[in-house]
Amino acid sequence: MSFHWESTVIAIIAFVLLYWLLNKYAFGPLFGVMEKRRQLVNEEIEAAxxxxxxxxxxxxxxxxALEEAxxxxxEIIExxxxxxxxxxxxxxxxxxxxANRLKNEAIREIQNEKNNAIAALRRQVSGLSVQIASKILEKQVDEKAHEQLVDQYLREVGKTS
Structure with a gap:
């Protein structure tokens, strides 16, 4: 195996030429697409x-808002x-x-009725007293007859009331 330096130079020139062509026509657009893809992914990550x-x-x-509601x-319930x-x-x-007003009104009515009843009773008693006195003066009776007369009038008063 011998070393041929011409082959090595041609291989290096071919490699440099291939690298330059790939860089110009393949790597550039490929890296550009990859860069755009990287930017798109970064933008999507930022958007997300x-x-x-x-x-x-x-x-x-x-x-x-839910807590405020x-x-x-x-607060509305309270x-x-x-x-x-x-x-x-x-x-x-x-x-x-x-109830107090009705109670007070009833008490006033009861008091009025009581006062009216007492006044009527007094009128009756005074009228009876006058009648008894006039009967006593007319009869000039003894004490026993007087008691009988008073009892009779009291029974009459009890029947009329």
Whole structure:
């Protein structure tokens, strides 16, 4: 095996020429396509990351909105509870006031009826006393007859009332 330097030079020239042609027509466009692909992948990764951040932000906003809605609903429920309790207390108070008013009115009516009954009884007693006195003066009876007369008038008063 002998070494031929002409073959080696031709092989080196062929290799350099092939490298230059590949670099100009194959590697350049291939590296360009690969670079575009790398940029596209990086852009998609950035877009995905951006979308993920945006989704997390929207999720956080939705959680805040849901929490606010829950708080608002709780406040509405509590407000309704307070309002209903207040209305119930007002109704109970109004009922108590009405009951007291009716009770006081009934007491006044009973007192008026009692006073009227007492006045009527006094009129009857005074009328009977006058009648008894006039009968006594007419008869001039003894004490036993007087008692009988008073008892008779009292029985008559008991029958008429």
């Amino acid at each position: 990351e951006s979308s993920r951040r945006e989704a997390e932000q929207q999720l956080a906003e939705q959680k805040r 829950r708080k608002e609903a709780q 407000s309704a509870r307070r309002t209903s309790q207040k209305q119930a207390d007002e109704i109970i108070q109004a009922a108590r006031e009405e």
